[in-house]
Amino acid sequence: MSSYAIHTRRARSRRTRLIAAAGLLIGVLLSAVAAPAFAHDELIGSTPAAGSAVDALPAEVTLTFSGVLLDEPGATVVEVTDASGTDLTGGDPVLDGTHLTQPLTGTASGEVTVIWRVVSSDGHPISDEFTFTVGSAVAPVETATPLPGAPMQTVDFTWLWIVIGVVVVGLGGALVAVLVARARGPRED
Ligand SMILES: [Cu+2]
Missing domain, CATH: 2.60.40.1220 (Immunoglobulin-like)
Known part of the structure; x- marks a missing residue:
């Protein structure tokens, strides 16, 4: 394995984590935006x-x-x-x-x-x-x-809906990010 291949694999691994973190962050932010809609x-x-x-x-x-x-x-x-x-x-x-x-x-x-x-x-x-x-x-x-x-x-179940919203959107965002990263990432031969 060349040093170029190792470097590329490391870069992709880091990119996967970055994308997953970004997905989580986006999910949390979306939940924060949506939360006021649940308020009286x-x-x-x-x-x-x-x-x-x-x-x-x-x-x-x-x-x-x-x-x-x-x-x-x-x-x-x-x-x-x-x-x-x-x-x-x-x-x-x-x-x-x-x-x-x-x-x-x-x-x-x-x-x-x-x-x-x-x-x-x-x-x-x-x-x-x-x-x-x-x-x-x-x-x-x-x-x-x-x-x-x-x-x-x-x-008042407002808090419950907020928690559910955060969890669902956050997990959804992370899942999509992981799937995207996996589809783009290196495959084991
Ligand atoms: Cu209400």
Whole structure:
């Protein structure tokens, strides 16, 4: 065996390890990029804003979320009530991507409670509530009750999907790299 052949074999062996490492690295990076897609969306704003005061009950309340919500039948629920529990909604909520608009009707004074439940872009139901005040009335005692049928506690498997994603993509990348390197590498005669 010539020194050239030995040199070539060593070079190829090193190249195989480099390609495998690169495949692993790419897999991990892809997983890191994909991971945020598994996270819950969250409410990032509303009109009227939570805790704000407005002169009169607006024609609608708009909620803005961090991701595009899933429009599944019956999954989107918005309850808007005054301090005495009177329903202030004027029709069904309208979902448009990251925006959820709930028409309102009637008049109100004092604290208005908005209870919402939507399906996050990752398929998980999320829910919360906030209040705003109409006029300058003193805010009365909180009367909000949980939505009927709303999950009290959602088991979150987000971490599991992230781990699975990292493992699958990482192993896949490494496997492809090894196969490519093997196909290109020297054969035993
Ligand atoms: Cu989630």
